[in-house]
Amino acid sequence: MRGSRHRISLMAVGLVWMFASASADQLVLWNFNDQTTNPTSGVYASNARIVLIGGTTATFATGSPRDTASPNYGYNTTNYPTQGTNNLSAGIVFAVPTTGYYQVKVRFDVRWSNTASKFVRLQYTTDGTNWTNGPQLVAPGGDTWYSAGYGGLFEYTFTDVSAVENNPNFAFRLVSEFDPATNQYAAAASGSSYAPRGTLRFDLVEVEAVPEPASLIALGTGLVGLWALRRRR
Numbered sequence: 001m002r003g004s005r006h007r008i009s010l011m012a013v014g015l016v017w018m019f020a021s022a023s024a025d026q027l028v029l030w031n032f033n034d035q036t037t038n039p040t041s042g043v044y045a046s047n048a049r050i051v052l053i054g055g056t057t058a059t060f061a062t063g064s065p066r067d068t069a070s071p072n073y074g075y076n077t078t079n080y081p082t083q084g085t086n087n088l089s090a091g092i093v094f095a096v097p098t099t100g101y102y103q104v105k106v107r108f109d110v111r112w113s114n115t116a117s118k119f120v121r122l123q124y125t126t127d128g129t130n131w132t133n134g135p136q137l138v139a140p141g142g143d144t145w146y147s148a149g150y151g152g153l154f155e156y157t158f159t160d161v162s163a164v165e166n167n168p169n170f171a172f173r174l175v176s177e178f179d180p181a182t183n184q185y186a187a188a189a190s191g192s193s194y195a196p197r198g199t200l201r202f203d204l205v206e207v208e209a210v211p212e213p214a215s216l217i218a219l220g221t222g223l224v225g226l227w228a229l230r231r232r233r
Contacts, residue, residue, distance in 0.1 A: 022210045022211065022213065023210070024103065024105070024208040024209060024210050025043050025101070025208060025209060025210070025211060026041065026042045026043065026206060026207075026208050027042050027043050027044045027048075027096050027097075027098065027101065027207040027208060027209055028041075028042035028043075028044055028045055028048040028094075028096045028205075028206065028207050029041045029042050029045075029204070029205070029206045030048075030050070030075070030094075030202075030204075030205040030206075031063070031067055031069065031073075031203065031204055032060060032063060032073045032074055032075050032202075032203060033063065033067070033069050033071055033072060033073050034073075035060045035073055037049075037050040037075065042096075042206075042207070044096050044097050047096065047097050048094070048095060048096040048097075048207075049095050050075075050092065050093065050094060050095075051092070051093040051095065052077065052091075052092055052093075053089070053090060053091060053092070053093060053173070053175075054080070054081065054086060054089040054090025054091065054175070055079055055080075055081070055090060056077050056078070056079050056080060056090050056091055056092065057077070057078060057079045058075050058076055058077045058078070058092070059076050059078075060073045060074070060075060060076060061073065061074060061076040061199075061201060062074065063201075063203040063204075064109040064111070064145055064147060064203035064204055065145065065147070065148070066109060066145075066147050066153065066203075066204060067109075067203055067204055073203075074109075074111065074201045074202055074203035075092070075201065075202045075203070076199050076200075076201040077091065077092055077199060077200050077201070077202070078196075078197055078198065078199045078200075079196060079197070080116070080117060080176050080185075080196045080198065080200075081176065081185075081196060082196055083184060083185055083194055083196075084183075084184050084185070087176075087177060087178045087183075088121055088123070088175050088176075088177055089175060090175055090176055091120070091173055091174045091175035091176060091200070092173060092174055092200075092202065093171055093172075093173040094106075094171060094172055094173065094205055094207070095128075095170070095171035096170065096171070096207050097167065097168040097169070097170060098164060098165060098166060098167050098168075098170045098207075098209055099166055099167070099168050100166060100211060100212050101165065101166065101209035101210060101211055101212060102162075102165040102166065102209060102210055102212050103157065103158075103159070103165070103209055103210040104157070104158045104161075104164050104165060104170070104207065104208075104209045105155065105156070105157040105158070105207070105208050105209065106122075106155070106156055106158075106172055106205075106206070106207050107153045107154060107155040107156075107204070107205075107206050107208075108153060108154055108202055108203070108204060108205040108206065109145055109146055109147045109153050109154065109202070109203045109204050110137065110145070110146045110154065110174070110200055110201065110202050110203075111143070111144065111145040111146070111199075111200070111201040111202075111203075112139040112140075112141070112142060112143070112144060112188035112189075112198075112199075112200060113142060113143060113188065113198045113199040113200075113201075114142030114143055114187065114188060114189035114192040114198070115142075115187050115188070115189070115192050115193060115194055115195035115197070115198035116139070116142075116176075116187070116188045116194075116198030116199055116200050117176035117177065117185045117186070117187075117188070117194060117198065117200075118138060118139045118179065118185075118186040118187060118188045118194075119136060119137070119138060119139075119176070119177040119178065119179060119180070119185075119186065120136070120137040120139075120174050120175065120176060120177060120200065121133060121134070121135075121136050121137070121174070121175055121176075121177040122134040122135050122136075122137065122156060122172060122173070122174055123172065123173050123174075123175060124158070124161070124164065124170070124171065124172040124173075125169065125170070125171050125172075125173075126161075126163040126164055126167055126169060126170060127169055128169040128171065131173065134156060134172070135156055136177065137154060137174075139188035139189075141188065141189060141190075142187070142188045142189025142190075142192060143189070144188075153204060165209075165212075166212060174200070174202070176200075
C-alpha cells in the first residue's frame with residue numbers, strides 16, 4: 001500500500017514537471033512588413049484577424065526599431081474619439097483562437113504620437129461579445145515606442161484567466177482611455193493637447209501559448225481516480 005502511494009506520488013511529480021517544462025507555440029504573429037493585415041506566421045495564422053473599431057482607421061508607417069527586417073512597417077491607427085467622448089470604445093482588435101492551448105501570452109510594441117491618448121487599455125473577450133479590462137498602458141512619452149520607454153515589448157500573460165484557454169473566441173483589443181484623474185483624454189507628450197488625429201502604431205504583435213497535452217491530462221485523471229479508489233478501500 002505504502003509503495004503504491006509512493007509510486008503515485010512520483011508519477012504526479014513527473015506530470016507536474018512535464019506541464020511546467022512544456023514549451024510555448026506561436027499562435028500568431030503580425031509584423032506588417034508586407035503592408036497588409038495578414039498574419040505573418042503562427043499555428044492559427046489562417047484563423048486570426050484584425051478589426052478596427054470606434055471609427056478608427058489605419059495606414060502603414062515605419063515599424064518598431066526592434067523589428068530589424070527590411071522593409072519594416074507597423075500598423076498606424078488614427079481617427080480616435082473627440083475629447084471627452086466614447087471612452088474605451090475606439091482602437092484595434094486582435095482575434096486568434098486558443099483551441100488546444102493554455103498559458104496564453106500576448107506581446108506587442110506600440111508607438112504613441114505626441115497628441116495620441118496617453119492611456120491605452122488592454123481588454124480581452126472569451127465570448128466575442130463582452131470585454132474585460134486587463135492592464136493599462138501609459139505612454140512613456142510622445143513620438144515614442146513602448147519598447148524605447150520600457151526596454152522591451154509589452155508582454156502580458158493570462159495566468160489566472162482559465163476562460164481564455166482552449167477558446168475559439170479569444171481576442172484582445174487596445175482602446176484609448178480617459179485619464180483616470182480627469183475623465184478626459186490626456187496627450188501622450190507633456191505640453192501637447194490630445195487630438196483625434198493622434199496615432200497609435202502597432203508592430204510585432206504576437207500571441208503564444210503552451211499546447212494542452214491531452215495524454216497527460218488523461219493520465220492525471222487516471223491517477224486521481226486510482227488514489228480515490230485506494231482511499232475508499
